[in-house]
Amino acid sequence: MEPGRPGRLSYRALPTPGRQRTPVEDKALAKRASIDEQLAEIRRGAEEILVESELRDKLERAEAAGRPLRIKAGFDPTAPDLHLGHTVLLQKLKAFQDFGHRVFFLIGDFTGMIGDPSGKSATRPALTPEEVAANAETYAEQIFRVLDRERTEVVFNSEWMNGMSAADLIRLASHYTVARMLERDDFHNRYTEGRAIAVHEFLYPLVQGYDSVVLEADVELGGTDQKFNLLVGRELQRHYAQEPQVILTMPILEGTDGVQKMSKSLDNYIGVQDPAKEIFGKAMSISDELMWRYFELLSDRPIADVEALKQQVAEGRNPRDVKVELARELVARFAGPDQVDAAQQAFESQFQKHQVPEDVPEVTLAADEAEGLPLPAALKGAELVASTSEANRMLKQNAVRVDGAKEADRERRLAAGGSYLLQVGKRRFARVTVTEV
Amino acid sequence: MEPGRPGRLSYRALPTPGRQRTPVEDKALAKRASIDEQLAEIRRGAEEILVESELRDKLERAEAAGRPLRIKAGFDPTAPDLHLGHTVLLQKLKAFQDFGHRVFFLIGDFTGMIGDPSGKSATRPALTPEEVAANAETYAEQIFRVLDRERTEVVFNSEWMNGMSAADLIRLASHYTVARMLERDDFHNRYTEGRAIAVHEFLYPLVQGYDSVVLEADVELGGTDQKFNLLVGRELQRHYAQEPQVILTMPILEGTDGVQKMSKSLDNYIGVQDPAKEIFGKAMSISDELMWRYFELLSDRPIADVEALKQQVAEGRNPRDVKVELARELVARFAGPDQVDAAQQAFESQFQKHQVPEDVPEVTLAADEAEGLPLPAALKGAELVASTSEANRMLKQNAVRVDGAKEADRERRLAAGGSYLLQVGKRRFARVTVTEV
Numbered sequence: 018m019e020p021g022r023p024g025r026l027s028y029r030a031l032p033t034p035g036r037q038r039t040p041v042e043d044k045a046l047a048k049r050a051s052i053d054e055q056l057a058e059i060r061r062g063a064e065e066i067l068v069e070s071e072l073r074d075k076l077e078r079a080e081a082a083g084r085p086l087r088i089k090a091g092f093d094p095t096a097p098d099l100h101l102g103h104t105v106l107l108q109k110l111k112a113f114q115d116f117g118h119r120v121f122f123l124i125g126d127f128t129g130m131i132g133d134p135s136g137k138s139a140t141r142p143a144l145t146p147e148e149v150a151a152n153a154e155t156y157a158e159q160i161f162r163v164l165d166r167e168r169t170e171v172v173f174n175s176e177w178m179n180g181m182s183a184a185d186l187i188r189l190a191s192h193y194t195v196a197r198m199l200e201r202d203d204f205h206n207r208y209t210e211g212r213a214i215a216v217h218e219f220l221y222p223l224v225q226g227y228d229s230v231v232l233e234a235d236v237e238l239g240g241t242d243q244k245f246n247l248l249v250g251r252e253l254q255r256h257y258a259q260e261p262q263v264i265l266t267m268p269i270l271e272g273t274d275g276v277q278k279m280s281k282s283l284d285n286y287i288g289v290q291d292p293a294k295e296i297f298g299k300a301m302s303i304s305d306e307l308m309w310r311y312f313e314l315l316s317d318r319p320i321a322d323v324e325a326l327k328q329q330v331a332e333g334r335n336p337r338d339v340k341v342e343l344a345r346e347l348v349a350r351f352a353g354p355d356q357v358d359a360a361q362q363a364f365e366s367q368f369q370k371h372q373v374p375e376d377v378p379e380v381t382l383a384a385d386e387a388e389g390l391p392l393p394a395a396l397k398g399a400e401l402v403a404s405t406s407e408a409n410r411m412l413k414q415n416a417v418r419v420d421g422a423k424e425a426d427r428e429r430r431l432a433a434g435g436s437y438l439l440q441v442g443k444r445r446f447a448r449v450t451v452t453e454v
Numbered sequence: 455m456e457p458g459r460p461g462r463l464s465y466r467a468l469p470t471p472g473r474q475r476t477p478v479e480d481k482a483l484a485k486r487a488s489i490d491e492q493l494a495e496i497r498r499g500a501e502e503i504l505v506e507s508e509l510r511d512k513l514e515r516a517e518a519a520g521r522p523l524r525i526k527a528g529f530d531p532t533a534p535d536l537h538l539g540h541t542v543l544l545q546k547l548k549a550f551q552d553f554g555h556r557v558f559f560l561i562g563d564f565t566g567m568i569g570d571p572s573g574k575s576a577t578r579p580a581l582t583p584e585e586v587a588a589n590a591e592t593y594a595e596q597i598f599r600v601l602d603r604e605r606t607e608v609v610f611n612s613e614w615m616n617g618m619s620a621a622d623l624i625r626l627a628s629h630y631t632v633a634r635m636l637e638r639d640d641f642h643n644r645y646t647e648g649r650a651i652a653v654h655e656f657l658y659p660l661v662q663g664y665d666s667v668v669l670e671a672d673v674e675l676g677g678t679d680q681k682f683n684l685l686v687g688r689e690l691q692r693h694y695a696q697e698p699q700v701i702l703t704m705p706i707l708e709g710t711d712g713v714q715k716m717s718k719s720l721d722n723y724i725g726v727q728d729p730a731k732e733i734f735g736k737a738m739s740i741s742d743e744l745m746w747r748y749f750e751l752l753s754d755r756p757i758a759d760v761e762a763l764k765q766q767v768a769e770g771r772n773p774r775d776v777k778v779e780l781a782r783e784l785v786a787r788f789a790g791p792d793q794v795d796a797a798q799q800a801f802e803s804q805f806q807k808h809q810v811p812e813d814v815p816e817v818t819l820a821a822d823e824a825e826g827l828p829l830p831a832a833l834k835g836a837e838l839v840a841s842t843s844e845a846n847r848m849l850k851q852n853a854v855r856v857d858g859a860k861e862a863d864r865e866r867r868l869a870a871g872g873s874y875l876l877q878v879g880k881r882r883f884a885r886v887t888v889t890e891v
């Protein structure tokens with residue numbers, strides 16, 4: 018207890034791990050990029066930068082002093098199993114690293130080890146230190162596929178928060194008002210809708226903000242949903258007589274469907290640890306429009322290069338070929354450069370074999386309800402063969418597929434009310450809908 | 455940190471000072487009073503008891519087990535300078551002691567040592583441990599004029615709160631919702647009026663409630679303004695698997711004016727450390743109605759006795775004589791039994807000398823604005839003397855007072871526009887208002 022020091026936490030007495038571990042402070046900045054070039058890459062794909070003029074100022078002073086900026090991003094300590102959506106933020110951290118700045122990958126294990134103290138949520142179990150350590154390992158395996166290991170410091174806020182007393186937390190909480198907390202969207206909605214907010218939930222943004230104080234962050238990155246918490250950090254740094262951090266929010270990445278956000282549960286994700294072939298195939302499955310979004314948010318290519326690719330497509334280059342380049346980049350990053358060619362070859366031979374053209378003709382054929390439609394008649398009716406005898410020959414040669422599965426039975430009947438994808442050989446397709454007579 | 459124990463503070467590991475210091479647990483209860491008699495005295499003057507049936511139950515079980523109840527009241531650690539208003543609560547604690555129960559006089563030094571962490575209020579400086587100790591001494595000097603030293607334990611919540619970690623405070627805060635906090639009158643008003651509430655202010659009622667958990671309080675007493683905080687204690691005890699405390703609120707005592715609450719700044723108080731004569735005189739100055747209120751809230755006399763006194767007055771006894779009994783009781787308690795007779799005598803001789811009767815006749819006399827009214831003419835006009843020559847004789851004998859001050863100057867003139875209390879000898883009074891001709 019420090020009764021004589023109201024209004025100030027003695028955070029300097031706490032370890033500031035970043036400061037101690039890697040003495041890269043005076044290293045020359047890595048990429049020889051002008052401030053404008055840095056800003057352009059940092060701005061790329063970002064949802065919001067608050068305040069950009071402050072960021073420019075920080076970049077200029079960092080350059081003048083030969084001292085890198087301190088970039089912070091916080092991550093959940095629960096079992097990480099990352100997909101490309103998570104790497105949007107990592108990619109932006111990487112951009113800072115490429116310009117020689119220093120990244121603090123902060124694992125919020127302090128609150129993770131508290132879990133859900135109300136005990137109401139079974140989905141937020143309290144983690145043990147062992148679990149935190151294991152999860153940090155899992156993070157490391159994944160994030161260093163994007164981040165530069167040399168310029169990244171993985172820090173745990175338990176390092177300073179476990180040593181914080183209740184009195185210090187009270188002092189910390191005195192720097193923010195209830196009204197401002199209730200301005201946060203989710204708090205506001207829950208409060209006005211009469212859904213419970215436990216008092217400790219007001220303390221978590223303060224803990225996150227205090228992490229910025231301890232790390233003396235120059236910039237904090239987060240998803241758009243993190244904006245409020247990032248602003249708390251700015252505010253607290255002012256209270257602790259620090260220059261407030263610039264905050265940078267990144268958008269949520271759409272999944273491979275191009276509509277909903279990428280998520281495991283929607284099965285529209287590309288996992289960081291997916292096999293090379295899967296990464297390649299999923300990347301090739303996205304729309305041309307989404308491809309440009311992925312280039313913006315996920316590619317290491319400079320924006321100028323991406324603009325050049327767009328120009329080529331506008332002038333007639335097949336977008337599929339550009340997509341191949343994106344897919345190759347992602348496979349190289351996440352599965353390894355040695356996996357790229359094999360993944361592409363596997364995809365293309367698969368593509369040759371089973372690709373269903375986009376313009377499959379639609380045919381409607383009538384059949385007796387009880388009898389159904391004999392398959393040879395269906396093949397002829399859909400004009401996939403010239404005659405029933407050709408149909409039978411194709412069936413005999415194993416050259417017929419129904420809904421992707423080989424079919425050799427000439428007695429096979431298609432039931433009325435159904436719809437079937439019929440294929441003869443590699444190139445002939447038709448979708449047949451069978452109606453009752 | 456105890457990551458494996460979300461939702462429960464390990465408060466039992468903290469010292470529970472009350473439990474250790476005085477082994478009065480198995481002492482026989484002091485007064486041989488029935489549960490009904492105890493309840494009647496406890497109920498006396500109380501604003502509210504929540505829940506009375508629970509209190510009865512606790513009293514019965516305490517009696518059956520020969521174990522006293524644990525009674526808690528919290529006090530501010532800032533410089534205590536008590537007046538009778540503060541002793542209303544002490545008096546109720548005393549009632550519990552008289553029935554053999556155990557009182558925890560809790561000094562909230564934990565928050566006192568934090569002070570106003572926002573640094574905005576100069577009126578809440580952070581106390582040093584030395585100041586807390588000195589203030590506790592000052593308390594002791596005063597409160598043991600009311601409380602039984604043997605059955606009182608002065609405890610400091612810094613004893614357990616200084617050892618509390620930020621993580622534990624977060625767990626504690628998880629047991630209460632923001633919406634319920636905002637139901638507290640002052641929070642509600644400030645929030646709706648757009649006046650700031652700092653987040654740490656939500657933590658203080660939780661700290662106070664947690665004190666009840668640590669002390670395993672059976673009953674907590676407080677002023678009516680404390681009701682919300684006392685209820686928080688009830689709620690937290692439930693979370694910590696304790697039987698919830700009964701809460702008892704006492705009203706605010708009116709000052710000697712009988713209208714406003716007793717306070718130093720309104721100068722309508724009787725101080726615990728006032729000289730005997732002052733206590734006696736101030737007590738004698740209160741109205742008959744207020745006298746009964748003071749008997750109810752401040753007297754050690756059983757209610758039956760007080761009712762008997764009321765009966766006597768109804769049957770013609772001079773209420774002044776009853777007031778003397780109250781004044782004597784208060785002097786005995788706060789200045790000491792040996793001071794009582796002297797204080798009463800001093801008061802009465804003073805009273806004999808200077809008492810202004812309540813029914814002083816009012817007289818209005820006219821005078822020339824420039825000249826004013828000669829004092830002898832005023833005395834005659836007010837019929838305090840039979841003639842101007844008697845007036846002059848009285849002036850010569852030093853028997854005349856104007857506004858309480860002796861006056862011997864026969865040329866003294868009373869200015870037009872003024873009002874004067876004139877006195878001749880001990881018994882003759884008149885209030886003369888001089889108007890212009």
